[in-house]
Amino acid sequence: MKIQKLLLLVSLVGVCLLLLTLQTRGYGSAAGDLLTMVTAPVQTGLARASRATFGLWATYLDWKTVRAENHRLREEVQELRVRALRVSDTDVENQRLRRLLGLQEKLPLTTLSGEIIGREWGGWIRSLTVNRGRGDNIPRLSAVISPDGLVGRIVDVRPGASIVQVLTDPASTVGAHVLRTRTPGIVEGDPRGTLRFKFMARDGASIQNGDVLVTAGQGGLFPRGIPIGTVRAIDNRGAALFHYAELTPAVDYARVDEVLLVTGDTQRDLTAFFPADG
Amino acid sequence: MRGLLVLTVAGGSVAHATLTPMVSVRGVTPDLPLIMVILLALRRGPEFGCLAGFVTGLLQDTAGGGLIGVQALTKAIIGFGIGFAGERLRVSQPLVQVSGLVVLTILEGLARFSLLQIFRFPAPFGELMMYVVLPQALFNGFVGAAVVLSLAASQVLRERFQGQPS
Incomplete structure (x- = not known):
């Protein structure tokens, strides 16, 4: 059993060394081409899948950002509305008081x-x-x-x-x-x-x-x-x-x-x- | 099960070349196939580790466009060695596995460098170690820790669910 394992290791190491030697002597391109033929379609598929996944992630992030911004803007609108109401209330009060003061000043009464x-x-x-x-x-x-x-x-x-x-x-x-x-x-x-x-x-x-x-x-x-x-x-x-x-x-x-x-x-x-x- | 493992090994190797650039931190990427080979070798033994290392390395070499056989050789040896050590030594502790992963990444880097030297593809040793091998070893350590913890957690969950009466 042990010999079997060692044989496997030795044979794989041998294959690798052979591949390396062949490449350094200029015969390695055929093996590389063959392997690439197998891996390239898988790589293409994975690249597309990853692009789609990251695209989806980017869309999600955008959505999250837009959502947060929307929330912030809603709060801002609410605050501005309250402020506008206060301003308009103050404005109305101001007008009322001006009218009263105007009357008080022009009336010949105490x-x-x-x-x-x-x-x-x-x-x-x-x-x-x-x-x-x-x-x-x-x-x-x-x-x-x-x-x-x-x-x-x-x-x-x-x-x-x-x-x-x-x-x-x-x-x-x-x-x-x-x-x-x-x-x-x-x-x-x-x-x-x-x-x-x-x-x-x-x-x-x-x-x-x-x-x-x-x-x-x-x-x-x-x-x-x-x-x-x-x-x-x-x-x-x-x-x-x-x-x-x-x-x-x-x-x-x-x-x-x-x-x-x-x-x-x-x-x-x-x-x-x-x-x-x- | 064996088919699924082959698929994992093959898919993982190609995925490494395609996807890891997206998770790079300051240009450093984890060597996912190496992590996979080590963890599989620890669980499946030297034969499986050796084969898995050879296949993933070969696919990495091809996908990465480097000298075909360098990573196949280093990963096959590491897979075999780890599988062999796993059968004899106590390496089930996550801390041992993670620190082992860091050390093995460095060793794999040294082996690759040596092979490139032997087959006349010179590379600057100091820079390679400083900017590629050591950062990758640390990255592998982090990723390996996450993987080991996830596996442990999934194991606990599986045991819990199996223990529950239906």
Whole structure:
């Protein structure tokens, strides 16, 4: 057995040495050609397979890179969207504050700006909480206005905050008149959260939809000429003494964020300081 | 089984010439057929090692375009020697196998250099050793370690699966 193994080794070594000798003497090309004929097709196949495999790998790597990039870009887009939202929010706030400041500067009244920090929007009460209170010397029943019109009045002054009764509160009443016809009446809030104008039938025959209502300025609480709303529908009650008009409020009470509190003299006509269309 | 081994030997040799350039590190490539011959010789004995070495070496010579017979001779001798040693010495430890692989790569390099000298294909010894043989020996060591560990892991898994009741 051992001799067999040795014979194998010796014969293989002999073959190799023969091959080498033949090659060094210039006879080796035929053997090389024969072997190459066998190995070349296998090599070609393997080269193609390897190219395909590496191509697939490269595609996978590309896909992975693209996927990672896609993920990164998505995050970037998300971040930019958030940033854009913040910017647009800041922009809107900036515009609102500019309007408020503009109004404060041009009004011939002593006012104090305040920020809405709370809202009570149930059917029973409709009120806002403003961040101005006893420390700011806010008198009770001060008028609260925004650049769009009248918001309501202060009904309770607390340390650091005050409660504003909004015009749509069922207990709210404000003396008003139609800007175009000077028809006087009272604007009341109702439990549905809307405003209505109560006027004497004999005075209000000419009221039309779209008429603007402003504060009458009687009683000394509200300055004259602050927009309250526009007539949306007229409720003609026939022979009744009072008729009603449904109003669209000049101010979106649910969205108002900054207001002015009228702390001084209220005996001025402000009609010229607000848009004529309410 | 024998057919599969022949296919492994033949395919491995040609694959070496075709694929190893793609896994080269700074121009150094592992001698995959040598690793294969050594591991096969350790498991199959000197006859198989010698034949496998001869065939892989011959195919490497042909595929690589060198002097045909140089690697066939060196690998046949190494295959025989390792197979012979494997039957008599304890070489089942992975550490022995891997370090043996490094040493054998160097020895194969020296044998090749000697053969080239004998058959009048002069090559610079120092540079050959420094830039080809020694780095390849280290590379072979790493690849051999990975192969040995993979084989050990697959053996453990196979035993575990065979031990499980169906």
